Amino acid sequence: GTLAVREDSPYQNLDDVVQALKKDPKSIVVGGGGSIGGQGWMKIALLARAAGVNPRDLRYAAFEGGSEHYMALMGKHVDLVTGSASEIRAQHGNKIRTLAIFSEERLGGDLASIPTAREQGYEIQWPLIRGYFLGPDVKEEDVAWWHAQFDKLNASKDFQTYLADRDVLPDYVTGPALEQLVKAQVQEYRKLGEEFGLVE
Template identity: 50%
Template sequence: MLIDTQGKFGRYTVDDVRWVAAVATDYGMIAVRHDAPYQNLKALVDAMQTDPSSVVIGAGASIGSQDWMKVAMLAKQAGIDPRKMRYVAFEGGGESVTALMGNHVQAISGDFSEIIPYLSSNKMRVLAVFAKTRLPGELGAIPTAKEQGYDLEWPVIRGFYLGPKVSEADYQWWKQTFDKLLQSDRFKAQRDQRALFEFNLTGQPLDEYVKAQVAEYRQQARAFGLAK
């Protein structure tokens, strides 16, 4: 949705598909090595404020992507010029984690589900998750950015859409099918295994949510000179 706000899909926009079901969500996060000197988000931001070049942030996406936007918004709230950030774009999240483990970057921006396997081995420390409230279960030990003084939420919705010419009858069949799926224990188990979190929204409410999110992303992109 963020890329759509920047016109990278050509003439196609969020209005050229029919949004049918959101089935889960992930959340943005920022993490460091387990032995990094930054014990919390403020410590990392303080280092960036003192010398933006001292903190190299890696991510599996280019400038203007969701991963870049998260840290750019964090920097802006802290009074740091995002253009002065040292940001390294990798081919994917796995490469950015490898760079962090090798101490080639000091922090990574990504999605929470990407780094859950590393938490149990104590190789990495998540400084903040960009969720409205703390995550459930054992993950609740990780603080949100909001409670650390940074008004930043970044949900990453996983879902499905249909083509613009699908019939109303077929659209309703898919909506009803997803409504049933989202309530099944088998689906919930699969969602949990993939380290995703509950976010159930189908039909018109989802369409309204997506379009509102895109409008917000477009405003954010414009603020950083990434969209017209």
């Protein structure tokens, strides 16, 4: 996850945003993909929580895709956008400044200069996990075939280069371990939803 502003924004780091939110949570219009409760909103909600601000008091503009909120940022319709590292890479050349990466450690490649939220004193992490899932009635031999194909892909040098070129941190998980990971993420998401008043 990431937070970004226009190059001419007065916000130079996360603390600038936090102080502005503390002063007036409605002073910043935040754009992100998806509605309130979605991943885009959750990233700014976590920063609001760190500021001691009720995330429900934020001004959040929901957008459909991964590029619309960046267009709104460049058009000065929003002040800050939440997104992902892959989206930020696609904005290269636009006058956008990324304030933070919500990862455990800095990313490599083109994004190596962007500090994490943790480095700036805010213990916020929001990894974006991508995966492939099969339905419940798929035959075991077909599941095994897919496992073998993904194992082969993951072992290939070309695929590892592909990940590195896109600043993706590899975390290859399959089978029961993946199911446990997904269930843990869903449970954590539910806890946040309850805390932020989105789930009863």
